[in-house]
Amino acid sequence: MSKTPVIAVDGGAASGKSSTSRRLAARFNLMHVDTGSHYRAVTFALVQAGVSPHDTATIESALAHLKLGEEIDGQSARISIGGKVPREEDIRSDAVNAAVSPFAAVPAVRRFLFDYQRSQAAVAERSGFSGLIMEGRDIGSVIFPDAPLRFFLEADEATRAARRAKEGQTDSIAERDRIDSSRKTAPLVCPEGARRVDTSHLTLDQVVDLLAGEIEQATGLAPAQA
Ligand code: CDP
Ligand code: CDP
Numbered sequence: 283m284s285k286t287p288v289i290a291v292d293g294g295a296a297s298g299k300s301s302t303s304r305r306l307a308a309r310f311n312l313m314h315v316d317t318g319s320h321y322r323a324v325t326f327a328l329v330q331a332g333v334s335p336h337d338t339a340t341i342e343s344a345l346a347h348l349k350l351g352e353e354i355d356g357q358s359a360r361i362s363i364g365g366k367v368p369r370e371e372d373i374r375s376d377a378v379n380a381a382v383s384p385f386a387a388v389p390a391v392r393r394f395l396f397d398y399q400r401s402q403a404a405v406a407e408r409s410g411f412s413g414l415i416m417e418g419r420d421i422g423s424v425i426f427p428d429a430p431l432r433f434f435l436e437a438d439e440a441t442r443a444a445r446r447a448k449e450g451q452t453d454s455i456a457e458r459d460r461i462d463s464s465r466k467t468a469p470l471v472c473p474e475g476a477r478r479v480d481t482s483h484l485t486l487d488q489v490v491d492l493l494a495g496e497i498e499q500a501t502g503l504a505p506a507q508a
Contacts, residue, residue: 285407286403286404286406286407286411286412286413286414287412287413287414287430287501287503288403288413288414288415288416288426288429288430289306289312289413289414289415289416289429289430289431289432289433289497289501290416290417290421290422290425290426290429290431290432290433290476291303291415291416291417291418291421291433291435292417292418292419292420292421292422292423292432292433292434292435292470292472292473292476293417293419293433293434293435293436293470294436294437294442294455294459294462294463294470295442295446295455295458295459296437296442296443296445296446296455297435297436297437297442297481298435298437298445298481298486298489299316299318299417299418299435300316300318300417301486302435302481302486302489302490302493303316303415303416303417304357304358305486305490306415306490306493306494306497307357307358307415308357308506309490309494309505309506310412310413310415310494310497310503310504310505310506311411311412311413311506312357312406312411312412312413312414312415312503313354313357313358313359313402313405313406313409313411313413313414313415314357314358314359314415314416314417315358315359315399315402315414315415315416315417316358316417316418317395317399317416317417317418317419317421317425318382318417318418318419319360319361319373320361320395320398320399321382321385321386321391321395322368322373322374322378322382323361323363323368323373324345324348324363324385324391324394324395325373325378325381325382325385325386326368326372326373326375326378327344327348327363327368328341328344328345328381328385329377329378329381331344335381335384335385335387335388336384338388338390341385341388341390341391342390345390345391345394348363348364348394349363349364349365350362350363350395350398351363351365352402352405353367354405354409355367359402359405359406359409361398379454379458380454382458383457383458383461383462384461386419386461386462386465387461387462387465387466387467389466389467392420392467392468396424396425399416399418399421399425400425400426402414402416403426412503412506413501413503419462419468419469419470420468420469420470422434422473422476423468423471423473424468427473430500430501431477431496431497431500431501432473432475432476432477433476433477433479433493433496434472434473434476434477434478434479435479435481435489436472436478436479436480436481436482437480437481437482438482439455439456441481441482442455443455443456477496479492479493
């Protein structure tokens with residue numbers, strides 16, 4: 283088991299997980315992993331294979347053919363499937379936005395990614411990073427419940443919708459949050475003991491500074507860059 287410090291960042295869609303985690307990764311020389319992109323990549327592969335989220339038996343056999351790996355790209359580790367990192371435009375398409383939460387609710391899909399996601403701590407260590415910052419929906423509750431620091435980012439729905447609209451994305455945030463929060467396996471919840479941060483009225487800089495202070499305190503990591 284890797285001893286590398288792990289920071290868990292969870293929250294609903296457009297709560298600021300990715301932008302905040304990337305900035306913290308640069309500041310503390312952490313390896314950044316976006317687990318939403320894992321679910322998106324697997325969803326893309328399953329949709330390409332013509333599999334439906336309701337057909338559990340076919341999902342299991344299709345998953346058995348997917349070989350996962352990672353490529354380090356700057357500060358981030360990106361998932362590869364069959365030796366290829368899927369393209370951003372493919373995993374963030376409208377079709378994947380609509381299908382990802384139904385697939386992510388399937389226990390076989392979550393089981394398939396569990397060991398892979400846990401293994402990223404060792405990848406961070408052997409790749410020379412000072413730690414791992416992993417963002418998603420169940421990182422502090424299921425993947426790394428013992429992480430020294432677990433954050434749960436929130437923002438009101440209007441703020442989150444405005445953030446996505448500003449990025450020019452068509453994305454049904456409320457619908458994804460509803461499915462993610464109500465599923466039986468690893469629902470989106472603020473894990474007990476996690477630090478809840480409402481970002482609705484905070485700028486990205488303010489959120490990053492707030493979390494950075496807590497990271498320094500809890501892990502003893504020093505900023506590699508201001
Ligand atoms: O960027 P955004 O917050 O909109 O979504 P994302 O992080 O790319 O995640 C896409 C979807 O993957 C989520 O709506 C969840 O259904 C699923 N997901 C999950 O179930 N568990 C995770 N740890 C991360 C994402
Ligand atoms: O990863 P997640 O879906 O949780 O959110 P994100 O992609 O990091 O952030 C969604 C958008 O909100 C981005 O365009 C961020 O720049 C913006 N944002 C913001 O305006 N204020 C914050 N405190 C955090 C994010």
